Amino acid sequence: MFKFAVLFCLVGLSLSSKKIKALKADLAAMKADYDKVVEDTNGSMEELETAIADLVKAVNDMKAEQAQRDINNQWQALHMAAAAACRGSTPQGGKGPWSNSVIPKENGVKCIDQCKRNTDRTVCKAEVSLTGYPGKATSYTQKVGHFYNYECDGGWNEDINHNEVAAEEEAIQVIATAYYRFCCCAKP
Numbered sequence: 001m002f003k004f005a006v007l008f009c010l011v012g013l014s015l016s017s018k019k020i021k022a023l024k025a026d027l028a029a030m031k032a033d034y035d036k037v038v039e040d041t042n043g044s045m046e047e048l049e050t051a052i053a054d055l056v057k058a059v060n061d062m063k064a065e066q067a068q069r070d071i072n073n074q075w076q077a078l079h080m081a082a083a084a085a086c087r088g089s090t091p092q093g094g095k096g097p098w099s100n101s102v103i104p105k106e107n108g109v110k111c112i113d114q115c116k117r118n119t120d121r122t123v124c125k126a127e128v129s130l131t132g133y134p135g136k137a138t139s140y141t142q143k144v145g146h147f148y149n150y151e152c153d154g155g156w157n158e159d160i161n162h163n164e165v166a167a168e169e170e171a172i173q174v175i176a177t178a179y180y181r182f183c184c185c186a187k188p
Contacts, residue, residue, distance in 0.1 A: 026058075026062065030055050030059075034052075070173075071169060071170060071172060074172040074173065075172055078164075078172065078180060079102065081145075082102045082128060082180070083102045085128040085147055085182070086125065086126060086182065086184030089125070089149040090125040098186075098187045100125065100185065100186040101186070102182050102184060102185075103118070103182065103183050104181070104183075105129075105163065105181035105183050106163065106165065107163045107166070110153045111124045111150075111153070111183035114183050114185075115152070115185035118185055120187060121185040121187050122187075122188060123186045123187065123188050124183060124185060126150070126184040127149070127182070128148065128150070128181070128182050128184060129147065129148040129179040129181045130148075131145055131178055131179045131180065132145035132146075159178075163180075163181070164180050164181075
């Protein structure tokens, strides 16, 4: 029972309140299963050890799933920031009732050429490069991010850390000044 309590505390400390509520419900269900196994085993240590191992695996699986969701949410936040940066860099926007697009910038390719590869949004409006820092701001002068905006035929930084497609999936979690670059494309 002590191992279960310690495991519950460690997991609870690392998750947000919504995640904690969901995890508490899952752990309560697992505890009920655990208690049932304890009652059903009549003292069989082998079955008890198996039940504990299954619980530990289930908690580790949940942590891994949550870590992947966190990475996906961080990439989505970056993409939303890129869309906002593109909108801010293109005062006239696109034409007609269509949305514009944001695509990751490829090293060594100009955005003017990269937008032409699209089938429907072939006109380059801008190139943007941005980065942001984790955590809540604590003052009105604290820098929470940085950006550059370029013409469609510029921005030749070849650093692999500025190329989202080539970067490792977990690179979004590294606290460093990696400026991810994007092309802002519109319909002709």
